[in-house]
């Protein structure tokens with residue numbers, strides 16, 4: 311992407327707007343020209359050069375003891391490369407800590423297949439995100455019931471927090 315002056319716009323940072331929306335900010339400093347690209351991760355990623363940290367992920371880094379930062383950053387970026395991830399998000403840090411995505415059992419996968427195709431991908435992301443957030447290594451039936459009730463108003467009226 312180029313500025314009107316012909317210079318390549320520089321990436322200044324990426325904000326996590328919500329669970330699935332990102333805002334990449336670019337600038338041409340000499341011109342004071344700013345451009346933002348907002349969209350899902352897969353829409354924003356093609357505009358990012360190398361592995362890039364969202365502001366939220368960067369904030370985690372900023373709060374770490376300085377001597378830990380280079381090692382931690384290396385670990386996360388190496389994991390990002392093995393998974394083909396260009397954008398390190400707050401959630402990705404949790405995933406990197408587990409060195410992988412959460413597991414799905416045959417049971418939970420079967421349940422996922424019954425989710426209408428239009429919302430299946432979103433449901434999958436939401437389930438994995440919530441599981442990682444809670445430090446779970448596997449998506450459970452209880453979690454699926456909880457998310458289903460919370461997001462789609464189906465099933466149990468009471469979210470299953472017992473697990």
Ligand SMILES: [Zn+2]
Nearest residue numbers: 313315338341
């Ligand atoms: Zn310019």
